[in-house]
Structures are given as structure tokens and as C-alpha cells.
Amino acid sequence: MIQRRRASLVHDLVTSDPEILDGMPVVKGTRVLVYDLAASVTAGISRDRILAAYPTIEEHHLDVPVAYAKANPLQRQTRRFPTVAGATLVRSEQIPRRKG
Numbered sequence: 001m002i003q004r005r006r007a008s009l010v011h012d013l014v015t016s017d018p019e020i021l022d023g024m025p026v027v028k029g030t031r032v033l034v035y036d037l038a039a040s041v042t043a044g045i046s047r048d049r050i051l052a053a054y055p056t057i058e059e060h061h062l063d064v065p066v067a068y069a070k071a072n073p074l075q076r077q078t079r080r081f082p083t084v085a086g087a088t089l090v091r092s093e094q095i096p097r098r099k100g
Contacts, residue, residue: 012028013027013028013061013064014026014027014028014034014064014065014068015027015028021033025068025072027056027057027061027064027065029056030054030056030057032054032056032057034064034065034068034069035065035069035074037050037054037057037061037062037065037066038065038066038068038069038070039069040053041062041065041066042066042069047059047062050062
């Protein structure tokens, strides 16, 4: 019963639409990413500061993103670069950035 209530709460507050931020999960009615809110709460940022940063979010919205992020971890996406006809791959390792 509790799990159904939580699932219903998540369904009521989190949405994913390809037209909104490329389908990333957001709090319904806003363009606030669920993973951004979850990271802020997990980092220990005060609720008042988070609510000040996101004026469209209400206090009860802050608990759902943490549960959602734990249940649906963000997958690292690989970057796809367009291929050039006739090009050959010279190196496939990551090159560290220079510190400026």
C-alpha cells in the first residue's frame, strides 16, 4: 500500500516529455530537472536555499526527486560525433584538459 502511494506520488509530480528538455524527467508543470533537485538535497543544501533558487518548486516537491533519482540512476550518455566520409580514427583515448 505504501509503495503504491509513493509510486502514485512520483507519477503525479514527475513527468518526462520529449518536447521538454529532451525528455529528461522534470517536476510536473515546471522545467526543473528532477536530478538537479535530488543532487541539491543530497549535497545538503538547505531547503530554503533550494526553494529560493527554484521559485516554482514547493516544499513537498523536494522529497520525491531524491527517491526518483535513487530508483532511476542517471545513465552516463556517450557523446556521438558526426563521422566524416573517408576519415580514419587516429586515437580513441580521452585527452585531459589543460588547466588554464
